[in-house]
Amino acid sequence: xxxxxxxxxxxxxxxxxxxxGADAAEAVREAPEQADxxxxxxxxxPARTDIDLPFRDWAERWLESLExxxxxxxxxxxxxxxxxxxxxxxxxxRLRVEDVARFNTDLRDRGCSASTxxxxxxxxxxxxxxAISYRYADRNPVRDLPSxxxxxxxxxxxxxxxxxxxxxLFDVLxxxxxxxxxxxxxxxxxxxxxxxxLRWRDVDFDxxxxxxxxxxxxxxxxxxxxxERRDVDLISDVIELLARRQREDAAGSHDDLVFHDGRQSFVxxxxxxxxxxxxxxxxxxxxxxxxxxxxxxxHSFRHTFAKRALENGAQVTWLSRHLGHSSLKVTTDIYGHxxxxxxxxxxxxxxxxxxx
Numbered sequence: 001x002x003x004x005x006x007x008x009x010x011x012x013x014x015x016x017x018x019x020x021g022a023d024a025a026e027a028v029r030e031a032p033e034q035a036d037x038x039x040x041x042x043x044x045x046p047a048r049t050d051i052d053l054p055f056r057d058w059a060e061r062w063l064e065s066l067e068x069x070x071x072x073x074x075x076x077x078x079x080x081x082x083x084x085x086x087x088x089x090x091x092x093x094r095l096r097v098e099d100v101a102r103f104n105t106d107l108r109d110r111g112c113s114a115s116t117x118x119x120x121x122x123x124x125x126x127x128x129x130x131a132i133s134y135r136y137a138d139r140n141p142v143r144d145l146p147s148x149x150x151x152x153x154x155x156x157x158x159x160x161x162x163x164x165x166x167x168x169l170f171d172v173l174x175x176x177x178x179x180x181x182x183x184x185x186x187x188x189x190x191x192x193x194x195x196x197x198l199r200w201r202d203v204d205f206d207x208x209x210x211x212x213x214x215x216x217x218x219x220x221x222x223x224x225x226x227x228e229r230r231d232v233d234l235i236s237d238v239i240e241l242l243a244r245r246q247r248e249d250a251a252g253s254h255d256d257l258v259f260h261d262g263r264q265s266f267v268x269x270x271x272x273x274x275x276x277x278x279x280x281x282x283x284x285x286x287x288x289x290x291x292x293x294x295x296x297x298x299h300s301f302r303h304t305f306a307k308r309a310l311e312n313g314a315q316v317t318w319l320s321r322h323l324g325h326s327s328l329k330v331t332t333d334i335y336g337h338x339x340x341x342x343x344x345x346x347x348x349x350x351x352x353x354x355x356x
Contacts, residue, residue: 053136055095056088062127071218079123082107093137095128097144104151115153121145157292158303158334161186165286166304173280177259178272180245182301187238189305189323192298196267197221201254203242208234212324216266228324273298303335310338313345 125142197216
């Protein structure tokens with residue numbers, strides 16, 4: 001038995017190795033990373049699945065190990081909080097599908113929508129799958145939940161602005177930089193956080209492009225959603241709007257914010273929405289509930305851009321890249337029903353294609 005602290009690290013064959021002294025650091029470096037980020041999760045022997053490790057303890061270790069943005073980890077904490085309330089004292093290796101069913105039912109009884117419950121189940125499933133990788137459990141009960149007991153979210157239609165509403169809205173929305181920020185969102189489809197975090201160094205007037213390299217979230221600038229750094233091509237109207245903004249703002253540095261509160265501080269999302277956009281919508285008689293019966297928000301500018309792009313013949317593959325979606329499926333799931341104009345254009349190209 002070693003006289004110093006034992007460190008257990010997994011081996012490719014499924015065994016474990018005890019290392020001491022100078023060899024300890026090397027053993028930790030050789031340990032495989034978990035599926036959801038992080039490294040060795042402390043000193044319990046990962047070759048055993050009969051250890052009574054309470055879920056609450058495992059879940060906290062899992063959260064601390066994640067190599068994800070702080071906002072993402074914060075959203076996962078909500079799931080873990082709910083799960084700990086339902087079965088926090090239960091050992092990870094003793095969790096069963098009945099516990100997962102109780103978790104889902106508890107969320108439903110608390111008023112969580114089907115889509116929210118589905119997200120919680122995905123996070124819980126990732127947490128327990130990692131427990132299998134570290135051999136604190138031998139099965140993932142989330143995967144065993146019967147399909148009939150799984151929440152089935154209804155697909156919501158995107159809440160967009162109608163063409164007739166936009167002139168009324170921007171006639172009333174006058175305060176800067178909020179008006180310009182909303183106009184650029186409408187005409188580029190960029191996200192709120194991408195625009196709030198935008199700096200002049202990211203705007204290339206010569207190539208008519210904005211290079212999305214960051215996003216303002218939770219009081220700080222992080223990588224864009226899906227870690228998708230991308231270039232957003234600009235129409236001439238947006239180029240003119242931004243060039244005028246730069247002249248009037250007399251920006252002294254490429255590091256200056258494009259949209260700021262007058263003191264080179266980030267625009268407050270609360271100021272943007274609750275004190276500018278939503279009051280302007282009310283004054284312009286643009287209802288919060290749109291034609292799809294969904295509540296309209298700042299994100300509705302992005303939906304409106306996508307709708308107009310597809311109705312004017314843009315290809316959905318281009319739109320997916322332009323918006324920075326993680327996959328083409330995301331784009332088609334949200335906006336595919338607006339692709340009618342592009343489909344008709346493609347069908348028209350078949351005119352005269354046949355010799356008989």
